[in-house]
Amino acid sequence: MSDKPVIIIGSGHAGVQAAARLAELRWDGGIVLVDQEETAPYERPPLSKEMLKSADPTALSLLRKDTFYRDNNIERISGRPVRTIDRAARQIELAGGVRHSYHRLIIATGSTPRRLDVPGADLPGVHTLSSHADALALQKALTAGSRVTIVGAGYIGLEVAAAAAARGCDVTIVEFRDRVLSRVTSEIVSRHFESLHRSNGARFVFGAGVRAFEGDGRVQRVVTSDGTSLDTDIVVVGVGVVPNQQLAADAGIACDDGILVNPHCQTSDPEVYAIGDVARCLRDGEPRGQRLESVQNAVAQAITATNHVVSQSCEVKTEVPWFWTVQHGTRLQTAGLRHESDDIVVRGSALAGKFSVLYLREGRLAAIDTVDALKDFVPAKKLIAAGAALDPARAADPSIKLAQSQTDIAQ
Amino acid sequence: MTDIRRADVLDPEAPDTADPRIVVIDRDGEHHRLDWEPDQSLMEVLRDNGLPILASCGGTASCATCHVFLDPRVTAELGERCEDEQELLEETESFDTARSRLSCQVERSTALDGITVTLAPEE
Ligand SMILES: Cc1cc2nc3c(=O)[nH]c(=O)nc-3n(C[C@H](O)[C@H](O)[C@H](O)COP(=O)(O)OP(=O)(O)OC[C@H]3O[C@@H](n4cnc5c(N)ncnc54)[C@H](O)[C@@H]3O)c2cc1C
Ligand code: FES
Numbered sequence: 001m002s003d004k005p006v007i008i009i010g011s012g013h014a015g016v017q018a019a020a021r022l023a024e025l026r027w028d029g030g031i032v033l034v035d036q037e038e039t040a041p042y043e044r045p046p047l048s049k050e051m052l053k054s055a056d057p058t059a060l061s062l063l064r065k066d067t068f069y070r071d072n073n074i075e076r077i078s079g080r081p082v083r084t085i086d087r088a089a090r091q092i093e094l095a096g097g098v099r100h101s102y103h104r105l106i107i108a109t110g111s112t113p114r115r116l117d118v119p120g121a122d123l124p125g126v127h128t129l130s131s132h133a134d135a136l137a138l139q140k141a142l143t144a145g146s147r148v149t150i151v152g153a154g155y156i157g158l159e160v161a162a163a164a165a166a167r168g169c170d171v172t173i174v175e176f177r178d179r180v181l182s183r184v185t186s187e188i189v190s191r192h193f194e195s196l197h198r199s200n201g202a203r204f205v206f207g208a209g210v211r212a213f214e215g216d217g218r219v220q221r222v223v224t225s226d227g228t229s230l231d232t233d234i235v236v237v238g239v240g241v242v243p244n245q246q247l248a249a250d251a252g253i254a255c256d257d258g259i260l261v262n263p264h265c266q267t268s269d270p271e272v273y274a275i276g277d278v279a280r281c282l283r284d285g286e287p288r289g290q291r292l293e294s295v296q297n298a299v300a301q302a303i304t305a306t307n308h309v310v311s312q313s314c315e316v317k318t319e320v321p322w323f324w325t326v327q328h329g330t331r332l333q334t335a336g337l338r339h340e341s342d343d344i345v346v347r348g349s350a351l352a353g354k355f356s357v358l359y360l361r362e363g364r365l366a367a368i369d370t371v372d373a374l375k376d377f378v379p380a381k382k383l384i385a386a387g388a389a390l391d392p393a394r395a396a397d398p399s400i401k402l403a404q405s406q407t408d409i410a411q
Numbered sequence: 412m413t414d415i416r417r418a419d420v421l422d423p424e425a426p427d428t429a430d431p432r433i434v435v436i437d438r439d440g441e442h443h444r445l446d447w448e449p450d451q452s453l454m455e456v457l458r459d460n461g462l463p464i465l466a467s468c469g470g471t472a473s474c475a476t477c478h479v480f481l482d483p484r485v486t487a488e489l490g491e492r493c494e495d496e497q498e499l500l501e502e503t504e505s506f507d508t509a510r511s512r513l514s515c516q517v518e519r520s521t522a523l524d525g526i527t528v529t530l531a532p533e534e
Contacts, residue, residue, distance in 0.1 A: 024461055043469045061469060065451070065459045072461065296474075299467050324473045331495070333473060374495050378475055378502035378534070 004029025004103035006309060007092055009082045009247070011035035012044065013295050014276030015108035016063045017302035023072035025310045029103055031074045034094070036081035039132055040066050045295065047135040048156050049326055052163035057139060060132055085251035087269055104271055104309050107248055107259060108302070111241035111277040111293060116151065120213030125220075126235045129156060138236065144168030146233040149222045151210055153180035155325040157238035158193065161202055162327040164236075171202040172230060174222065178206045183240075184334060186357055189369050192350050193327060200328050205230070241293060243278040256280065258291040263316050265305035273309065275301035290337075294323040320381045333377045336367030336384040345390075348373055348398045356380070356402075363389045363407075379403045431524035437462060438530050447519050453479070453528065454515035464530065470515035475499040478531035481517075483509040485526050489517060505531045 006022055008015045011033045019033045035041065043061040051058055069076050077094070084093045091099045113128035115121060127138050138160070142148065148164045150157045153175035164171050173180075179190040180197070194204065208224040213235060215221060222230045243258045254260045254268035258280030265273045265281070276298040282289035296319060303317040322335040330353070338359045348355035356376040359367040364387050368380040379402045383390070394405035430446040435457065437443065447456050454477040458466050465476035472495040481489075486509060492500065496513045500506050511531065517523075 020461070024463065045469060045471070065448070065455070068459055295469070296467050299465060322474075324468065324471070326471075331473070374473075374498040375502060378499060382534075 002030030005032055005101065006030065006104045006106060007032045007034065007100060007102040008106045008108055009034050009092065010108035010110055010244075010276070010278075011037075011041040011063075011076070011078070012108060012110045012276065012298065013063065014110070014298035014302045015106070016041045017299045018106050018108060018275060018306050019069070019074045020064065020072070021303055021306040022310065023074060025306065027306075027310055028073075031072075032077065032100060032102075033069070033074055034077045034080065034082055034092070034100075036079065036095075037131060037133075038079040040078075042132055044130070045324075047132065048129055048159040048163070051135050052139055052142065052160060053166050055139070055142075055167070057136060082247060085247060085253075085272070087251055087253075087272070090271070102271075104273065106305055106309070107267070107272065107274040107278060108276045108298075109244035109247060109278050111243050113237065114240045114242050116210055116237055116239060118210055118212050120215065120219065121237075123213050123215055124218040125215070125233065126213055126237065128237050129160060130241070141234045142167045142169055145170070147231060148172070149174060149230055149232040149235045151222070151235065151237045152239040153177075153204070154183060154238055154240065155181060155323075157236065158197065158327050159325060160236050160238065161197055162200070165197070165200045165202060165328070171197075172205065172232070173197070173202055174205045174208055174210065174224060174230075176207070176209045180204075181332075184338075185332070185369050186338065186344060186359070188344070188346060188350060189332065189357055189371060192353075192371060193330070193332070196328050196330055241277065243280075243291065245278055248272075248274065248278075256288075258289075260289065263304070264308040264314065265301050266308070273305040275305050292321055294321060296322050318385070320384045322377075322381065330372055331370075331374070333370045333374065334367065335377060335381045336365070338367040338369075342366055343392070345392045345395050347376065347396050347402070358390070358395055360390060360392065365390050373398075376402050431519065431521055433523065433525065434527045435460075435462060436527065436529040438532065447523070449519065451519060452515050453517035453519075453523075454513075457514060457528070457530070462530065464514070466515065468515075472496050472499060472513055472516055475503055475513065475534065477514040478503055478505070478534075479512055479514045480507060480510040480529040480531055481512055481526060485523065486510055486512060488522065492516070503531070503534060 022031045041063045046061045080094045082092050093099050148169045150173045161171050212223045213219045245255045245259050248259045249255045259274035261274050261279045277293045280289045280291040300317040300319050307313040324333045342359035345358040354372045356370045356373045365383045370376050389407045390405045391407045435443045468474040500511045
């Protein structure tokens with residue numbers, strides 16, 4: 001039966017979806033899911049949300065119940081990193097030397113938190129957050145009254161800040177830019193989340209990088225780029241991620257801040273696919289392509305790639321990119337990809353705590369952020385997909401349904 | 412998406428089990444009888460049995476891809492939808508006030524034994 005095995009490296013959101021989808025499509029050549037982690041495949045978003053908020057080590061949120069893999073003839077190899085890809089022999093080699101042959105290979109190795117290249121970065125007490133093991137360590141460290149310094153006000157940093165504040169920690173956030181979430185959203189949303197964190201006791205240090213971490217045996221101080229020294233008990237670094245592409249690069253597969261793939265998720269070797277955080281998709285008209293870090297993208301690319309493996313189907317799973325974050329109970333949902341130069345329309349009132357920010361490009365809806373205004377999210381995704389032109393005045397009025405702010409422009 | 416591997420097509424002879432059972436009607440009208448295990452939400456029952464719902468937010472009422480229709484009496488018994496659930500659902504094309512729920516927001520209970528769940532169309 002297993003004469004045409006598809007091997008998937010990485011059992012995160014992308015890898016598990018790929019395996020499940022192959023089973024759904026009745027791929028009977030063999031499905032093998034390899035991961036370096038020991039645990040059953042799990043969800044990452046709760047690691048920085050629900051899991052940190054309580055002191056009890058909560059159970060993992062599994063991606064599928066543990067009998068799913070056996071029931072679907074998905075062979076799992078866990079606790080074992082893939083060390084090399086031998087494309088000539090169509091084999092992978094695991095740590096320890098065991099080799100497995102593949103018919104097609106899907107690389108879903110995800111990403112790793114970016115490290116700060118400063119003195120003291122390795123001191124005990126300096127955390128990053130990406131795996132379940134990281135979350136457990138951090139959960140233990142966040143004791144009431146401890147001083148927590150978070151480096152980076154991206155969504156991971158801020159989710160950790162919210163959880164730490166809820167646990168009674170004293171929170172300071174150091175951010176290189178002059179506002180929070182600057183990579184993912186506009187000023188108005190940034191300021192809203194900044195004040196949310198301030199009103200929950202967090203302090204911000206903007207416009208400062210980190211020069212060093214200092215301490216005797218474990219971290220005790222964060223020295224910022226302007227020389228200020230902040231006393232601290234623990235540090236959480238959340239300054240973005242880098243794609244886990246080394247395995248592919250070593251095998252001679254084209255990479256450039258991500259494994260380069262075509263819209264079917266094929267790499268420069270057509271028998272090897274890459275999906276999820278590690279993949280950079282090149283499409284017509286986009287000079288450098290796009291690498292997205294979200295569950296939505298991982299799932300969509302898994303479906304696209306497996307469709308292509310099974311039937312050479314050129315059907316690409318198209319969905320407007322989106323992600324969500326929850327901080328202090330406030331939910332931000334983003335759909336589409338914003339440009340700095342987009343025109344901004346605010347719908348609803350930031351003061352009332354419930355609003356959306358629309359990003360219009362040449363009059364068409366390109367992206368949206370909803371802040372506790374989930375109502376706009378589903379229609380906005382459709383309008384973005386359709387490239388709909390909106391009348392800004394109507395779109396700004398929350399008493400008018402978003403879909404009804406569309407202008408008919410004859411083309 | 413027509414192929415469903417795990418969910419057994421309804422078989423009236425199937426042996427009884429201790430877990431509550433439900434009947435799920437997929438988007439092709441096919442019926443599946445599934446067990447509802449402890450600690451699973453309704454979404455997890457569907458997903459873990461290979462029914463084609465994306466459930467991409469993992470059950471946090473963020474995505475509306477786990478939308479199902481239940482019998483109006485069941486929906487009434489489940490009580491009010493939370494605000495997030497309501498806001499997401501009422502903007503979907505197939506929203507039905509009496510029957511629509513986000514399956515990730517429905518917890519297991521013996522009162523739900525035997526219910527029929529219909530997958531809503533994909534958005
Ligand atoms: C704390 C946290 C919170 C998040 N919150 C959100 C959110 O709210 N919303 C959202 O949309 N996204 C969120 N994300 C991002 C989202 O989780 C990722 O985009 C998604 O997990 C990417 O899926 P993936 O399969 O590409 O990678 P991953 O899920 O990271 O899986 C990659 C897997 O590959 C394994 N691996 C790597 N190298 C090897 C090797 N050589 N051999 C074997 N195995 C290997 C890794 O151990 C890992 O298990 C969050 C991420 C984190 C870390
Ligand atoms: S799984 Fe996303 S809303 Fe239910």
